[in-house]
Amino acid sequence: MTVEAERITRRFGDAAALDGVDLAVREGELVALLGPSGSGKTTLLRVIAGLEGTDAGRLRIAGQDMAGVPARERGIGVVFQHYALFRHMKVADNIAFGLDVRPRATRPDRAAIADRVAALLDLVQIPELAQRYPDQLSGGQRQRVALARALAIEPRLLLLDEPFGALDALVRRDVRRWVRGLQERLGITTILVTHDQEEAMEMADRVAVMERGRIVQFDAPAALLEHPATPFVAGFIGDAAQLPCRIAGGVAHFDPLPIAPLPVSLADGPGTAFLRPAELLAEPGGSAVVRLLRPQGGGELHLVVEAAGQVLDARAAPGTRLARGDACHLVPRGGRVFPGAT
Numbered sequence: 552m553t554v555e556a557e558r559i560t561r562r563f564g565d566a567a568a569l570d571g572v573d574l575a576v577r578e579g580e581l582v583a584l585l586g587p588s589g590s591g592k593t594t595l596l597r598v599i600a601g602l603e604g605t606d607a608g609r610l611r612i613a614g615q616d617m618a619g620v621p622a623r624e625r626g627i628g629v630v631f632q633h634y635a636l637f638r639h640m641k642v643a644d645n646i647a648f649g650l651d652v653r654p655r656a657t658r659p660d661r662a663a664i665a666d667r668v669a670a671l672l673d674l675v676q677i678p679e680l681a682q683r684y685p686d687q688l689s690g691g692q693r694q695r696v697a698l699a700r701a702l703a704i705e706p707r708l709l710l711l712d713e714p715f716g717a718l719d720a721l722v723r724r725d726v727r728r729w730v731r732g733l734q735e736r737l738g739i740t741t742i743l744v745t746h747d748q749e750e751a752m753e754m755a756d757r758v759a760v761m762e763r764g765r766i767v768q769f770d771a772p773a774a775l776l777e778h779p780a781t782p783f784v785a786g787f788i789g790d791a792a793q794l795p796c797r798i799a800g801g802v803a804h805f806d807p808l809p810i811a812p813l814p815v816s817l818a819d820g821p822g823t824a825f826l827r828p829a830e831l832l833a834e835p836g837g838s839a840v841v842r843l844l845r846p847q848g849g850g851e852l853h854l855v856v857e858a859a860g861q862v863l864d865a866r867a868a869p870g871t872r873l874a875r876g877d878a879c880h881l882v883p884r885g886g887r888v889f890p891g892a893t
């Protein structure tokens with residue numbers, strides 16, 4: 552199912568939670584909506600689900616205009632972080648719920664529903680848990696049940712709102728990989744809301760970065776990392792340090808910071824650079840001081856250095872002789888520079 556949002560605006564009072572959002576999701580694609588708190592991710596997901604109205608703009612799903620189409624008729628499966636399972640219902644009944652509540656004319660018979668539930672329990676790999684209550688499950692198991700419940704109606708589109716937020720880091724990583732595999736196998740178009748960039752970058756075919764009710768860039772993860780469209784995206788993705796610089800003769804200068812010049816193709820003037828830890832190589836000697844260091848594996852070190860009153864994350868190549876308290880300087884191996892001070 553394709554999803555096309557055109558100039559969607561949603562206001563709450565004077566503030567626009569969505570401010571002219573354009574988004575085109577392809578058939579079978581997994582798209583992540585990534586952005587800071589309050590940037591409009593959940594509102595956009597709710598508009599697509601039909602749970603939230605709009606003040607302007609148009610939404611089409613599979614080419615069909617959704618104006619006036621109620622949520623229950625959109626054929627969308629939804630999993631919210633806080634969309635709790637029904638505590639008084641067993642797992643199997645939770646999964647069957649979306650089918651049980653259908654009007655008689657479109658409701659499968661009891662045997663067909665039982666078959667579907669059994670198949671879904673197999674799909675999410677928890678067939679042995681059918682007769683348990685939600686309170687008797689782990690967080691990861693509950694998430695699988697929530698997903699099975701969303702899939703029970705054979706949705707054309709799956710919307711996931713921070714679905715892994717309640718899980719601890721290790722379980723979270725496993726569950727999200729498993730969800731991505733399942734989504735690919737089923738070929739179901741999916742939109743995932745997250746504020747966790749690692750999750751977005753790992754799971755999504757394309758990531759829509761949101762800032763104050765707008766999509767500021769919509770691109771493949773690698774393109775976002777290498778070619779951020781704005782300083783906001785450059786700062787939000789990839790844990791980069793934001794540093795003022797001065798551009799002169801095709802080179803960015805960082806003084807008073809002990810960072811070697813970085814070639815750029817920008818006109819002379821002030822600039823703002825975004826340098827990731829892996830892009831700043833520490834070498835012995837200079838006005839920076841190594842404060843902390845941590846082995847990265849493969850002989851490389853992650854360093855925290857202090858220079859000109861600023862703390863920076865950097866790396867040291869295998870074999871570099873640097874210890875805590877040593878003097879060093881930094882050589883950029885890459886980085887993104889935007890014209891103008893920010």
Ligand SMILES: Nc1ncnc2c1ncn2[C@@H]1O[C@H](COP(=O)(O)OP(=O)(O)OP(=O)(O)O)[C@@H](O)[C@H]1O
Nearest residue numbers: 563567568586587588589590591592593594595746
């Ligand atoms: N029902 C509502 N009434 C008033 N304001 C709302 C309502 N829903 C959302 N907003 C506001 O709209 C903006 C966008 O909210 P939204 O929940 O979409 O952001 P988000 O990016 O999902 O944030 P988070 O990551 O914190 O969940 C916020 O400023 C929020 O306060």
